Amino acid sequence: xxxxxxxxxxxxxxxxxxxxxxxxxxxxxxxxxxxxxxxxxxxxxxxxxxxxxxxxxxxxxxxxxxxxxxxxxxxxxxxxxxxxxxxxxxxxxxxxxxxxxxxxxxxxxxxxxxxxxxxxxxxxxxxxxxxxxxxxxxxxxxxxxxxxxxxxxxxxxxxxxxxxxxxxxxxxxxxxxxxxxxxxxxxxxxxxxxxxxxxxxxxxxxxxxxxxxxxxxxxxxxxxxxxxxxxxxxxxxxxxxxxxxxxxxxxxxxxxxxxxxxxxxxxxxxxxxxxxxxxxxxxxxxxxxxxxxxxxxxxxxxxxxxxxxxxxxxxxxxxxxxxxxxxxxxxxxxxxxxxxxxxxxxxxxxxxxxxxxxxxxxxxxxxxxxxxxxxxxxxxxxxxxxxxxxxxxxxxxxxxxxxxxxxxxxxxxxxxxxxxxxxxxxxxxxxxxxxxxxxxxxxxxxxxxxxxxxxxxxxxxxxxxxxxxxxxxxxxxxxxxxxxxxxxxx
Ligand code: SAH
Numbered sequence: 001x002x003x004x005x006x007x008x009x010x011x012x013x014x015x016x017x018x019x020x021x022x023x024x025x026x027x028x029x030x031x032x033x034x035x036x037x038x039x040x041x042x043x044x045x046x047x048x049x050x051x052x053x054x055x056x057x058x059x060x061x062x063x064x065x066x067x068x069x070x071x072x073x074x075x076x077x078x079x080x081x082x083x084x085x086x087x088x089x090x091x092x093x094x095x096x097x098x099x100x101x102x103x104x105x106x107x108x109x110x111x112x113x114x115x116x117x118x119x120x121x122x123x124x125x126x127x128x129x130x131x132x133x134x135x136x137x138x139x140x141x142x143x144x145x146x147x148x149x150x151x152x153x154x155x156x157x158x159x160x161x162x163x164x165x166x167x168x169x170x171x172x173x174x175x176x177x178x179x180x181x182x183x184x185x186x187x188x189x190x191x192x193x194x195x196x197x198x199x200x201x202x203x204x205x206x207x208x209x210x211x212x213x214x215x216x217x218x219x220x221x222x223x224x225x226x227x228x229x230x231x232x233x234x235x236x237x238x239x240x241x242x243x244x245x246x247x248x249x250x251x252x253x254x255x256x257x258x259x260x261x262x263x264x265x266x267x268x269x270x271x272x273x274x275x276x277x278x279x280x281x282x283x284x285x286x287x288x289x290x291x292x293x294x295x296x297x298x299x300x301x302x303x304x305x306x307x308x309x310x311x312x313x314x315x316x317x318x319x320x321x322x323x324x325x326x327x328x329x330x331x332x333x334x335x336x337x338x339x340x341x342x343x344x345x346x347x348x349x350x351x352x353x354x355x356x357x358x359x360x361x362x363x364x365x366x367x368x369x370x371x372x373x374x375x376x377x378x379x380x381x382x383x384x385x386x387x388x389x390x391x392x393x394x395x396x397x398x399x400x401x402x403x404x405x406x407x408x409x410x411x412x413x414x415x416x417x418x419x420x421x422x423x424x425x426x427x428x429x430x431x432x433x434x435x436x437x438x439x440x441x442x443x444x445x446x447x448x449x450x451x452x453x454x455x456x457x458x459x460x461x462x463x464x465x466x467x468x469x470x471x472x473x474x475x476x477x478x479x480x481x482x483x484x485x486x487x488x489x490x
Pocket of ligand 1: 016017091092093094095096097098099121122123124127173174175176201202203204205230231232233
């Protein structure tokens with residue numbers, strides 16, 4: 001790496017959190033940084049752009065220390081700048097919007113150290129935008145005001161909230177969680193109508209984004225109910241109502257992680273904002289060595305899931321053998337997964353259930369091999385054996401309750417517009433985990449307020465058993481059809 005002969009300090013804005021919303025200049029400077037100072041962990045992806053040998057300093061949390069004061073940060077910047085190194089001081093949003101970038105610039109100027117500011121996308125505009133709120137809108141408002149909600153009374157430059165109420169237009173309040181009640185009352189006292197739409201957007205541009213909507217009159221209560229925490233932005237004004245049409249519906253997807261990427265892509269393509277929260281964990285089991293012989297010995301091979309089909313077909317030898325076997329599946333999605341790979345499926349029951357499958361197999365076949373998950377229903381084996389069929393079974397994968405932090409987040413804080421279930425076990429484990437976390441009643445309430453989709457009748461039945469109302473079941477039992485059904489029905 002090229003070492004600069006003389007140091008320079010860059011005060012760089014990192015945007016609202018999404019790595020894609022960092023400017024090209026910021027990215028290049030991070031990639032060339034010799035020293036990187038940042039506040040809180042912005043995003044590990046953004047920090048990961050720094051060279052491996054760069055000195056990184058988290059000024060929000062030094063070892064054995066709580067937090068550096070602004071004066072100490074200024075002094076540190078001056079010290080690092082004097083060492084003649086290329087210093088990047090990374091900040092959330094824009095460095096000059098409530099970022100104290102100006103103070104750092106003044107300290108550097110006073111010390112005679114060259115510096116440069118690199119603007120970033122400020123959360124003040126981009127976080128509302130991401131939540132479907134344009135800060136100006138033709139015919140609605142021609143002005144927006146950005147303020148901090150954190151001003152302590154008596155501090156210099158005290159903000160006159162009652163006067164602010166009279167300005168009208170859109171009001172964007174940063175750092176507004178702690179003093180939400182005081183600030184909204186002041187706006188009401190100043191004459192802003194309690195009916196004015198208002199929304200809090202927590203953790204914008206992250207998978208944990210939440211929008212808590214209401215009016216100036218009830219937003220305090222709504223925020224308490226939802227337990228809104230910093231960082232969040234409060235937006236007050238008629239533009240807030242536009243989010244209903246402009247914000248993509250959020251959909252919680254409880255499928256296991258191995259389906260995460262695919263689900264995310266499909267959901268985005270169909271206009272949803274996915275929230276991945278795997279409620280079951282998936283792990284592949286090794287194929288038994290004698291699998292080829294066991295396939296040859298059976299007169300019908302049964303797959304009960306697309307996942308199982310994918311695992312088995314990854315083995316070239318097994319795939320070849322299956323080409324000359326009689327194949328059965330429980331439903332069309334599994335059939336498709338096999339047929340996409342050039343295999344022919346001759347048995348698919350009319351009703352997509354273990355019982356339906358057992359009934360279409362029992363009269364015809366003597367030795368059936370089941371290739372499925374270790375948690376497959378015992379019904380299938382029992383019904384087949386009762387009908388005199390010899391059953392062999394190979395477990396291709398295991399599913400277990402997941403301990404994913406994204407699931408816990410969903411249970412404790414998530415407020416998606418839609419919950420999407422792709423199997424009975426995704427539903428069962430969600431409720432079980434909620435119970436373990438002591439949040440079952442609260443989750444039930446949110447499920448009742450949101451829309452609920454089930455991929456097919458067995459999932460719907462499990463949800464009914466758990467006392468959860470189901471709004472959507474697609475005609476074709478695939479993830480994509482389920483999402484299309486939600487779109488169609490709205
Ligand atoms: N310089 C930053 C603002 C720093 S002040 C900028 O231009 O965006 C910190 C405040 O910004 C937080 O208290 C919160 O109100 C807001 N904020 C920053 N990032 C946010 C995000 N991703 N979601 C919601 N609010 C955010």
